[in-house]
Amino acid sequence: MQVPSMAEMMMNGETPDILFWVGCAGSFDQRAQKITKAFATILNKVGLKYAILGKEEACTGDPARRAGNEFLFQMMAYNNIQILNGYGIKKIVTTCPHCFNILKNEYPELGGTYEVIHHTTLLQQLINEGKIKMKEGGTFKGKRITYHDSCYLGRANGVYEAPRAVLEALDVELVEMKRCRSKGLCCGAGGAQMFKEEEKGTTRINLERTNEALELSPNVIAAACPFCNTMVTDGVKNSEKENEVAVLDIAEMIAASME
Amino acid sequence: MHLIQEVAFIILAVVAIWLFSKKVKEIRRNILLGRDEAFNDHPDKRWRNLLLLAFGQKKMFRNPLVAVMHFVVYAGFIIINAEVLEIVLDGLLGKHRLFAEPLGGLYIFLINAFEVLAFGVLSACAIFLVRRNILKLRRFISKDLNGWPRSDANYILITEIVLMTLFLTMNAADTLLQQRGYSHYAEVNTGNFAISSFIQPLLSGLNSESLEAIERTCWWLHIAGIFAFLNYLPYSKHLHILLAFPNAYYARLEPEGKMKNMPEIQKEVLYAMQPELAPTGEAAAQEEHKKFGAKDVFDLSWRNLLDAYSCTECGRCSAACPANLTGKELSPRKIMMNTRDRLEEVGKNIDKNGQFVDDNKALLRDYITEEELRACTSCNACVEECPVSISPLEIILQMRRYLVMEESNAPQEWNSMFSNTENNFAPWKFAPDERDKWVDEMKG
Ligand code: SF4
Numbered sequence: 001m002q003v004p005s006m007a008e009m010m011m012n013g014e015t016p017d018i019l020f021w022v023g024c025a026g027s028f029d030q031r032a033q034k035i036t037k038a039f040a041t042i043l044n045k046v047g048l049k050y051a052i053l054g055k056e057e058a059c060t061g062d063p064a065r066r067a068g069n070e071f072l073f074q075m076m077a078y079n080n081i082q083i084l085n086g087y088g089i090k091k092i093v094t095t096c097p098h099c100f101n102i103l104k105n106e107y108p109e110l111g112g113t114y115e116v117i118h119h120t121t122l123l124q125q126l127i128n129e130g131k132i133k134m135k136e137g138g139t140f141k142g143k144r145i146t147y148h149d150s151c152y153l154g155r156a157n158g159v160y161e162a163p164r165a166v167l168e169a170l171d172v173e174l175v176e177m178k179r180c181r182s183k184g185l186c187c188g189a190g191g192a193q194m195f196k197e198e199e200k201g202t203t204r205i206n207l208e209r210t211n212e213a214l215e216l217s218p219n220v221i222a223a224a225c226p227f228c229n230t231m232v233t234d235g236v237k238n239s240e241k242e243n244e245v246a247v248l249d250i251a252e253m254i255a256a257s258m259e
Numbered sequence: 260m261h262l263i264q265e266v267a268f269i270i271l272a273v274v275a276i277w278l279f280s281k282k283v284k285e286i287r288r289n290i291l292l293g294r295d296e297a298f299n300d301h302p303d304k305r306w307r308n309l310l311l312l313a314f315g316q317k318k319m320f321r322n323p324l325v326a327v328m329h330f331v332v333y334a335g336f337i338i339i340n341a342e343v344l345e346i347v348l349d350g351l352l353g354k355h356r357l358f359a360e361p362l363g364g365l366y367i368f369l370i371n372a373f374e375v376l377a378f379g380v381l382s383a384c385a386i387f388l389v390r391r392n393i394l395k396l397r398r399f400i401s402k403d404l405n406g407w408p409r410s411d412a413n414y415i416l417i418t419e420i421v422l423m424t425l426f427l428t429m430n431a432a433d434t435l436l437q438q439r440g441y442s443h444y445a446e447v448n449t450g451n452f453a454i455s456s457f458i459q460p461l462l463s464g465l466n467s468e469s470l471e472a473i474e475r476t477c478w479w480l481h482i483a484g485i486f487a488f489l490n491y492l493p494y495s496k497h498l499h500i501l502l503a504f505p506n507a508y509y510a511r512l513e514p515e516g517k518m519k520n521m522p523e524i525q526k527e528v529l530y531a532m533q534p535e536l537a538p539t540g541e542a543a544a545q546e547e548h549k550k551f552g553a554k555d556v557f558d559l560s561w562r563n564l565l566d567a568y569s570c571t572e573c574g575r576c577s578a579a580c581p582a583n584l585t586g587k588e589l590s591p592r593k594i595m596m597n598t599r600d601r602l603e604e605v606g607k608n609i610d611k612n613g614q615f616v617d618d619n620k621a622l623l624r625d626y627i628t629e630e631e632l633r634a635c636t637s638c639n640a641c642v643e644e645c646p647v648s649i650s651p652l653e654i655i656l657q658m659r660r661y662l663v664m665e666e667s668n669a670p671q672e673w674n675s676m677f678s679n680t681e682n683n684f685a686p687w688k689f690a691p692d693e694r695d696k697w698v699d700e701m702k703g
């Protein structure tokens with residue numbers, strides 16, 4: 001399967017309809033790479049004209065900015081915007097809510113204005129347009145699924161329905177945790193916490209959150225963020241439930257269920 | 260006798276209002292110690308927020324039962340205070356129930372409505388006292404509230420109960436005296452009222468002189484109580500009764516996820532990348548260096564300081580905070596209370612010295628520790644929960660900026676993350692060349 005890069009497209013005199021911003025987790029983290037591959041597979045199958053930046057992509061600067069390093073953030077943003085604007089990018093889709101938030105909300109005042117959507121929103125659109133068709137008796141049909149809201153998708157940007165709509169299209173039994181949507185509990189990774197040990201406390205945030213999900217005895221905990229995915233996966237392992245409960249990105253679930 | 264009462268009333272009113280306005284000016288001055296920041300875009304949306312969030316208390320309705328009770332206390336308190344207008348005019352003019360005659364039937368209806376509301380306020384406050392002190396709700400037993408804040412909350416609830424009881428008792432004594440045709444009380448005949456009529460049997464055995472004494476005492480305590488309440492507000496979390504309104508008007512309209520930009524750093528990076536754009540000579544000299552991020556209240560925006568004065572100390576933020584829930588030191592409520600305490604300390608310093616004299620203290624470390632700041636996941640739960648449009652997160656992030664950029668103070672792991680981001684263009688130590696390795700793996 002081919003994943004076209006912007007540079008290649010330019011060489012062939014083509015312009016993509018949408019840029020797939022992969023993000024650092026999606027590029028390097030072994031677990032998140034699977035999400036990236038699943039999403040790229042979907043894009044290929046539906047025949048969307050897309051491209052990635054490949055080696056020209058760099059960290060958006062989200063963890064640096066949230067940790068307090070504005071200089072580093074501004075440098076990363078400056079370079080990324082040079083590249084994006086150089087290619088005349090209009091529309092971006094990303095599988096990472098942190099990239100989504102920063103590209104959508106924080107790049108415009110630095111000169112980088114694009115239409116940015118999260119992959120769950122794009123998946124919802126593709127399903128609605130009939131471009132994604134599910135297999136008969138799909139893998140997840142009737143399975144008990146709970147969705148963990150990512151803070152940077154939910155509260156930060158008000159995207160609560162798209163991921164749920166996509167899950168419903170899979171004919172699953174969607175069960176909600178008490179703390180869901182705008183009351184959703186963080187997985188513990190945001191604000192650059194992913195990159196350091198937690199402060200001293202009575203428990204870890206990801207355990208608190210995962211236990212809430214496990215109380216519902218789901219078959220799958222669905223996530224829409226590579227960092228949430230890592231945190232919840234660790235939580236499930238901590239409870240030694242990894243053989244009963246899968247932690248999957250919504251893109252992976254669609255990739256496994258579509259024709 | 261009347262004249263003495265009138266004069267006493269006028270003196271009381273003047274002193275109370277003078278004291279209050281003095282304190283209001285102080286608070287305004289303190290808030291304006293913060294950095295300037297524009298919050299006047301989209302007036303239409305702002306008025307809408309004022310209506311929905313402040314008048315409508317929209318966020319409170321995340322818990323409908325508590326919201327209804329709180330609404331009764333708030334609406335009741337405001338509406339019943341319309342009656343204060345009459346009390347004030349009666350006090351000034353030496354009249355009794357000035358509005359009874361001109362308003363006629365409407366007056367009777369209004370006082371009845373006030374009484375029902377007063378009873379509602381009284382009951383709700385009693386339930387709130389139980390909730391705060393007997394039911395062990397996590398956000399009320401939290402150590403954030405140890406000392407004055409916990410008493411403050413109870414004092415206010417008790418005061419409201421007392422004020423409402425005085426109002427009802429006053430009406431009970433008054434109506435009894437009217438019916439007895441005693442002295443000037445006979446000038447109006449309002450008939451019995453909805454709630455105070457139940458208090459009448461307790462008083463009906465007393466002679467008219469005692470009743471008059473009770474009525475007068477209640478009247479005086481009621482109005483004195485209101486003046487006292489007014490002057491208590493600035494020292495209390497109950498300042499939110501007033502400041503919730505401007506705080507809703509100046510609510511942040513951007514998506515919660517958007518972090519405040521730092522144009523000064525944006526420019527510096529731009530000049531480093533494109534030196535031809537950098538100002539030279541005089542223009543360059545004029546660019547003053549502001550501290551990056553916030554170490555003390557002066558470095559925060561006035562908007563953050565208004566937040567601090569508006570905080571109701573309700574703890575909804577901390578009850579939703581993932582760090583606080585898992586036993587970390589961080590409590591967004593405490594961040595707001597600390598900011599206000601430090602600002603008050605700075606204000607007193609200015610009152611005493613005419614201008615701020617360095618006291619070798621700061622918001623950072625003397626009030627808020629690094630450990631607290633580091634524990635935040637920037638999840639926005641605190642911002643989402645706050646019923647009065649406060650952002651504890653903004654203060655946390657500004658203080659993190661100070662730590663990292665002015666003190667180069669970051670945990671080792673963050674320093675590695677920074678250098679990886681700078682050198683490898685990813686927060687982890689991976690070779691930039693491998694960024695699209697997954698593409699090759701898909702080709703198979
Ligand atoms: S943003 Fe920070 S302070 Fe606010 S609730 Fe989340 S972790 Fe707590």
Ligand code: SF4
Nearest residue numbers: 570571573574576645
């Ligand atoms: S910041 Fe808001 S939610 Fe938190 S205690 Fe203050 S008023 Fe309550």
